[in-house]
Amino acid sequence: MIIKSQKERITLEVLPFGLTVHKLLIKSNDGSLIDIIPGPENAQDHKESRTFLHTIIGRYTNRVPVDNHKIASGAVVHPEPVESEIVSHHGGIDAFDRKTFDAITLAQSQLYGDKDIPENFTFQLFKLVSDDGENGYPGKMLVEAAFFVSDGSVILTHRAKMLDDKPCPINLTQHWGFNLTADKIRSSTIGDHLLYLNSKSIAETSDSSNLALGSKVDIDGTPFDFNKLRKINEKEIIQDHYYFFNRDGSKIDRTIAQSENDIISAQSIANDKQETQLLLKSDEISLHFTTNQSGVMFYAGGGFDESAPRRKTCHEDVNNKNAAYPKNGCAFFEFHHPLSTFLHQEYQEDAKTTTILNKDEGNIYQNWVKIDIA
Numbered sequence: 001m002i003i004k005s006q007k008e009r010i011t012l013e014v015l016p017f018g019l020t021v022h023k024l025l026i027k028s029n030d031g032s033l034i035d036i037i038p039g040p041e042n043a044q045d046h047k048e049s050r051t052f053l054h055t056i057i058g059r060y061t062n063r064v065p066v067d068n069h070k071i072a073s074g075a076v077v078h079p080e081p082v083e084s085e086i087v088s089h090h091g092g093i094d095a096f097d098r099k100t101f102d103a104i105t106l107a108q109s110q111l112y113g114d115k116d117i118p119e120n121f122t123f124q125l126f127k128l129v130s131d132d133g134e135n136g137y138p139g140k141m142l143v144e145a146a147f148f149v150s151d152g153s154v155i156l157t158h159r160a161k162m163l164d165d166k167p168c169p170i171n172l173t174q175h176w177g178f179n180l181t182a183d184k185i186r187s188s189t190i191g192d193h194l195l196y197l198n199s200k201s202i203a204e205t206s207d208s209s210n211l212a213l214g215s216k217v218d219i220d221g222t223p224f225d226f227n228k229l230r231k232i233n234e235k236e237i238i239q240d241h242y243y244f245f246n247r248d249g250s251k252i253d254r255t256i257a258q259s260e261n262d263i264i265s266a267q268s269i270a271n272d273k274q275e276t277q278l279l280l281k282s283d284e285i286s287l288h289f290t291t292n293q294s295g296v297m298f299y300a301g302g303g304f305d306e307s308a309p310r311r312k313t314c315h316e317d318v319n320n321k322n323a324a325y326p327k328n329g330c331a332f333f334e335f336h337h338p339l340s341t342f343l344h345q346e347y348q349e350d351a352k353t354t355t356i357l358n359k360d361e362g363n364i365y366q367n368w369v370k371i372d373i374a
Contacts, residue, residue: 001103001124009151010373013043018055018097019126019145020046021176024154026285026373034183036285037176038330040309051307054176055097056145056158057090059130059137060355061173061336062242062297063211064088064343071342071356072167078136087209090175092135097175101126101145111144111159111364118270121148121155132164139166141357148266153372155266160357160365167358169342170365173293177301177332179325180282182315189328190300191233196279197226197298199243203339203347212339214346216244229279232300237328239300242339244350245277245293253292255337255353259362264292269370280331288372289333294351297334304329335369 003012011033013023022043025033039053040046046053060079066086069077079088090097104127106112112125123146130141140163148155158172181188201216202224219225223235227246254262278289278296289296301308308325317323338347341355348354357365 003122003124003147003149005122005149005151006120007151010149010154012147012149012154014124014126014147015043015046016101016103016126017047018099019101019174021054021174022046028284034285035312035314036178036180036182038179038182038308038315038325039312041312045309050098052090052097052175053309054174056172057175057334058096058143058170058172059091059135059141060169060171061090061334062339063209064340065211069343071169072358075138075166075168077138077169080136084209087211088136095135096128096130096143099128101128104144109144110142111161112146116146116266118148118150118155118267121150121266121270123148129163132166137168139168140164141168141170143172146266148270150270152374153270153370155269155368155370157266157269157366157368161363162357162359165359167356169355170357171336171341171355172365172367173297173334173336174369175332175334177299177330178280178287179330180280180285180287182329184284189326190331191231191237191328192282193232193331194229194279194281195226195232195331196229196276197243197296198246198275198277199295200227200246201244203242203244205339212242212344212347214344216346229281232331237300237302239298240302242295242297244295244338247275247277249294249350249352252294252352253366253368255292255351255355255366256357257362257364257366262362263364264366264368269368278333286374288374289335289369291335291369293335293367293369294337297332297336299332299334301328301330301332303327336367
């Protein structure tokens, strides 16, 4: 599905398989198009192997311990083992990133309405129904996603509601990544990109399993610190960590709406001038991110040379047209609440939610991210 802004400055291509962002084209001042999404040329290649390349992740992102987790109303969550017998990862074995979403119209949507459509934006909606027990998660769940595109912004919203009486933890994200110079410097990495990330701490994780411990680590002055705009390669590039945004959580939109009044329309998101939480910048392009999530997983593509696909034609290495993308060839930003939030009280305080969704009247999950493109 191709979504073009009204003056065609921005073109977004989204695949129903895995809700994959295949292309994000930006028209430069000279009229040429720059694709800032590293990935395969052929959209069908996304189906060949599971690399989480620009897909949705769900029902619960990142790593969750494998166990029988009792939650509200006696429901039990038993996440599937993925990375090991004790670690589930990105929703399970055959999770949302491997499902084909249905493209739907606004009239067919249960979770979006006319008030959601911002002026001067084009859009596309998608839908998936996840059955009770999928990947060890209870309850039948409806998930809808919307991509809105204007000549200056891209807005992505994920919404969900339960279709039966079983509650379920939910923590969706889009596992998308960017390289702002891949078209111009054909063998580029993200090392020369400038990054600002409004954070003073990261989630503490186990050295052996990478599972969250429910605590934080201060990052002031360390290679993880991007609290002031700097080149990514100014310090050692070792990022594959969850960053807590340094802001007042009480001002963040509810992730689980308690009533229709709590649902944040895309029109409101488009008009709201929130503080930038993350800025990625090259000489020609800058991406300013705002979100209602309490943090972001930043993966700097340290293993990208091993898992990366052959480059798109517009990103080809002039010295090797068959080359894959290099190590640190993509900066992935996954906006969501902390790792295993539903299991950790301290993280729930940051997120202002347990991330447990139920069928109570008005309960709608909402995760939104806005990118202002300059």
